[in-house]
Amino acid sequence: MRPTFKILTLISTLCFVSLSASFSSFAVSEQKVEEAEPEKGPNRGRMLREGDFAIELSIFETGVPPEFRVWATTDGKAIDPSKVDLNVKLTRLGDGIDDINFYQEGEYLRGDMVIYEPHSFIVSLTAKYQGKSYNWQYDNFEGRTKIAEDIAKAMEIATDIVGPSTFHETIEVYGKLTLPADATSNVYARFDGLVEKVHVKLGDSVKKGQLLLTVESNESLQSYKVFSAQNGIVSAVHITSGGQSKGRVLLEVTNNETLIAELAVFPMDLPTVRLGAKATLSINGVEAKQVSTVDSRILKVRDDQAKLFRVLVNNTDSSLSEGLFVSAAIEIGSYDVAMAVKRKGLQSFRDFTVVYAKVGDEYEVRMLELGRIVGEEIEVLGGISIGTEYVTENSYILKADIEKSGASHDH
Structure with missing residues (x-):
């Protein structure tokens, strides 16, 4: 038992010495920090x-x-x-x-x-x-940090340049897609008779001039062909081979290459919307946005007092369907500003809204005086110089790094 006791005593002694040395070192470090603090005068300078x-x-x-x-x-x-x-x-x-x-x-x-x-x-x-x-x-120094270029790149810290911009003021409106009034053509037999063959089926895409029906005239007993008057999709079939035409609609062909977004504009916004205005459309279930213009309007207002404005929508690939919900940003004005920054680059610092200017591999806050906000940009009235490179992506990394360093505001 004696050797074991001696070993335990030795271990305890070494731990005590190690802890004492660490504590002493910590105290010295604290003392150095205190000594590094600048001396302040009676006027806090x-x-x-x-x-x-x-x-x-x-x-x-x-x-x-x-x-x-x-x-x-x-x-x-x-x-x-x-x-x-x-x-x-x-x-x-x-x-x-x-x-x-x-x-x-x-x-x-x-x-x-x-x-x-x-x-x-x-x-x-x-x-x-x-x-x-x-x-x-x-x-x-305050609000300043340094990050090597390769590390900044790995962190995906992206920048842009402060400069002039043209702001496009918009209103957000909602509606759904519909077909133009003349989108669907009805297919008849020129002469009543027996429909010998229906050459298409429901949902088929057809081209203008494509064969749709073969009909035998009841009077002449001669067969003749019925062709499509337009490009489109067979949207209805009311006859089968062997049936009589009887002067009725046999097929319907709908051209959906162009759809219409009917957008509801409420009374408070009516004075701002004009025909020909740019409209950026976001269609339910479709990632890409479409840019078009306000083409026309419906004179009658709805029961909720909204007026419908119509925007033409390109659908040449037939990817869109009637009835889809849509939102749109309609441009109601545009103006130039001398300086603007992207809103996603903004951060808070003390009581200020800032962006981080980049000079080489150093970054530092710039306190901004801000103006109008339009979309993803905000007008800058002061606090930064035109041509300054500033952080737009992942600026929160810089904010966290500066807060961690605890840089003081020395007066």
């Missing part, structure tokens, strides 16, 4: 020090657009702001450099330009005081 000289640089935005304000001290005592010459340069990702100069306002120096969002840049500060120059540089 970042403190920059060199010897006895110190600068507190703060982004001030209470009651005013964001701007820099600076307090200078030496040996902890305030310096007359008029005696400090100060310049700050902000190097932005893909957006150039903001060059900010300062002027005295009371007990501090005030920057001469607005610091627009995002507040993500490399800060370079130069101060001159009593003939000596002081220089600091640090990163102040």
Whole structure:
């Protein structure tokens, strides 16, 4: 039993040492994180020090657009702001450099330009005081991440370019497919007689001029042929071989190469719909959409006060049938916008709606001022430059990565 006890004691000792080392290492790591946090001044700005000289640089935005304000001290005592010459340069990702100069306002120096969002840049500060120059540089990033091109491709992160667009405003309407009034032709025998042979059956496709019937005239006892007057499908058969024609309809041939979508437009939308307007049709059970135009309208309104507008639908492949339900986007206006982005690229960041700009293998938020929404696009009034490459597909991956990194908004 003694050897077993010694082994257990040794294992316990090693585990304790290992845990102690890990805990110690964790504590050191925590200490390093704390030491890495930038020092804050009495005005909640970042403190920059060199010897006895110190600068507190703060982004001030209470009651005013964001701007820099600076307090200078030496040996902890305030310096007359008029005696400090100060310049700050902000190097932005893909957006150039903001060059900010300062002027005295009371007990501090005030920057001469607005610091627009995002507040993500490399800060370079130069101060001159009593003939000596002081220089600091640090990163102040937010809403930014880096993903290698091959990884971004594997994640199917797709991009587009911010640019002008033409918006097509539409209304959504519903209806069903029907046949034109003249779609069906009735087939008669020219002279009454015995129908010797019916050459087609129900559902057959026929061409114009195709033989349909052979009839023997009761008067002349001569046989003659009856041909189809149009392309179509045999939609009804009212006779069989050996029957008498008796002046009645023997066959019906329906041409379904063109169908009509009868779309209900309700009173509130009636003033916006015009003949000739573009209509994009989605037909029940059919993946591909059809584009056509509003061809005509029915004068009488339905009991629910909707007016039916008619749109011609191409059916040369006979894939569509009368009675299918259909929805349509009818264009009621179009206008040009200077900038637009795809709505599927939008994400939220703090209190902003953003897209992610792409510069090389880096991605960063752009806070957008948005306008009108039409379809899959949205107008952009500000917050991004025309020509900027931005993420359209799988932007949520970038959002998750940035939130995971916990980048702060340093003021």
